Amino acid sequence: MPTSRIGGSLSSPTVNVAIDMGNPFLNVTVDGFLKIGAVAATRALAEDTYHVVKKGSVSGRNLEKTLEKMCKEGAYWGSVAGVYVGMEYGMERMRGTRDWKNAMLGGALTGVLVSAATNKGKDKILTDAITGGAIATAANFLNHYLI
Structure with a gap:
């Protein structure tokens, strides 16, 4: 009986930025901060872009508010992620197991x-x-x- 197969792979693009702080704990904490902070800032930008397009007008005040929101969201969620990643890494080091x-x-x-x-x-x-x-x-x- 004849058969056919389709194969392939789908992969998402990855961006790895490594900042060496001289300490593995600091390295994973800063990495978590940067990655999740960037995601949060991008989410804030996408949300505000939607509202601007829906409203149909762009002003300098809108751009200023969007930038402020991006910084605030990025800093908050980046900090939470940095704390979490650092805590998890610290637990792994203290307990000696992953x-x-x-x-x-x-x-x-x-x-x-x-x-x-x-x-x-x-x-x-x-x-x-x-x-x-x-x-x-x-x-x-x-x-x-x-x-």
Whole structure:
């Protein structure tokens, strides 16, 4: 019986920027900050571009607000990502193993730090720790066990 097959591969473009800070902990933290910060800034740009196109007019004030939003979002999410990546790396180094528990602990500690830094109260800090740990653990499982 005749058969046919189609083969191919699809890969996304990758951009790797390496900044050597002289310390592996700092290297992964800065890398996380830059990558996620750039994604957050791009998301802010895309969102504001949509609103400008929908409105049909561009002004200097719109561009200024967009740039301000890009910087704010990039800095915030880049900082959160940098803290998380640094925490996960630190857990890996302290525990001497690379597993899902590092992601869980790193996510929980990141949730605590981000929540405490914004003065949200004890209950919010606890829920943010649980949420951070759960999201990081789920992402780790999805990344390592399903893909």
